[in-house]
Amino acid sequence: MAAILSFVSVLAAWVVLYWDSFPPLIRRWNTDDYSYCWLVVPLAVYVAWQRRELLPKIITPSSRSAYGALLLAGVLYFLGKASAVDALVFISMWFCVLALVLFVYGWRSMKAFFFPLLVLAFAVPPPPFINRTLTFKLRLISSDISVRIMQFFDIPVFREGNVIDLGVIQLHVVDACSGLRYVFPTILLGILMGYWFNSRIWQRILIALATVPTAIFANALRIAMVGYLARNVSVETAENFFHDASGIVIYLLSIVLLALCSLFLNFLGGRKEEQRAESPKGFYAQPAGRVVHLFLMAAVLGLYFAANSFLLSERVIPKRPSFDNFPLTFGHYEGKRDFYSDNILESLGSDDYFAGVFRDSDSGRDVLVLVTYYDYQEPQRAAHNPVSCLLGGGGWSLSSSRDLPAEPDGRPIKVRRLLLDKPGERLLAFYWFQQRGRVITDEYMNKFYLALDSITRRRTDGALVRVEMLLNDGETIEHGQTVLDNFIKNFSSELKPYIPE
Structure with a gap:
């Protein structure tokens, strides 16, 4: 009963601390670029459940590391609040989850929890400046590759920057068409595919490295398909495909390409069965010790909330004319x-x-x-x-x-x-x-x-x-x-x- 109360107290303190940060996080998740984030938390929980057999029989909580992660979460939280950077607050949320795992299971259990925590990190949308930098570069890359594909199929086309002129239609490769919204979910897809279908580390790394080129190529092929439809079918068909069905095509194509890559790597290196962790020798921490640390974690999160409320109450707002x-x-x-x-x-x-x-x-x-x-x-x-x-x-x-x-x-x-x-x-x-x-x-x-x-x-x-x-x-x-x-x-x-x- 005490263990349940301690976990509930941590959960409640965590929700209260980040309560005003949930709306902006959900708004980011509701955008087209980050709608995949809604699937991240269930996926992370599912993967953690799959890996439960890798937990050692003897669990030793790592309280020092957990308090370090909790301290870092507090630093990121206050820096994010002070500098008005949402991304730092979101990362702070993730470090709180890491601290909870260390308090309950410790470093010996990271063999089971490392990958679920990595998946969970994809629930944090990147800062806007990363979006701007990547979007600008991806637009030019996607435009260039798509033009080369169309020229390969003898489609007359002219490109100036991110504008593709087909004569019958001009395609403006704007931010929404840069392919950025496909990059991050494709990376997540590649990491999961490598985990589920490839058992060797080098295979999983190669699958992860292949995700970005795959997303860029798929997006460029989508733009080239629009150009082909505009020249050989009709402009209306091209425009309808560009806005309606092209996103599905990209995801399906990315899945097929990554699956082929995974099968090819298995053919080269084979698969090996993942072994269950050996039961290490060590001190078995009594549940009461973990309960105390969890109550202390809830208290620390409460202190963070009180400190932030104090800073807000002491805020100076100068007078000025309207x-x-x-x-x-x-x-x-x-x-x-x-x-x-x-x-x-x-x-x-x-x-x-x-x-x-x-x-x-x-x-x-x-x-x-x-x-x-x-x-x-x-x-x-x-x-x-x-x-x-x-x-x-x-x-x-x-x-x-x-x-x-x-x-x-x-x-x-x-x-x-x-x-x-x-x-x-x-x-x-x-x-x-x-x-x-x-x-x-x-x-x-x-x-x-x-x-x-x-x-x-x-x-x-x-x-x-x-x-x-x-x-x-x-x-x-x-x-x-x-x-x-x-x-x-x-x-x-x-x-x-x-x-x-």
């Missing part, structure tokens, strides 16, 4: 404010915002502005790199990204310059994080100072500022930059009172 009073006329600029719908405001998560269009009376150019301000930032509501938002729709591709230093006689602050393009249009965008007296263009440094100020100053307030303009035909980037520099020179002085130093 953007409702932001001037729409300054210098030779005249603006018009835009108001977003409730759905957009919910996705922004900001406490105040300013969105509008300013016209330069001298040049007649329109400059789009978006400023999102946060009284405090946490993983569910924080300023983030706007690249993913800019690339999230409309078919834009990132052409270049670089920092521009402040200019003594011009733009008074440093900015990050982005050049985005799509067929027939180019967008020049500047952005910067203006937070607690600092102007930062690097999102990782912004997270660092966010965590630092959260601990030392109890402040996480700040804003993200975006300034954008469409470039005219034939207009150079340098000329467009001059237009935006002049605007920011006037705009930044008007913005300053609305963002506390």
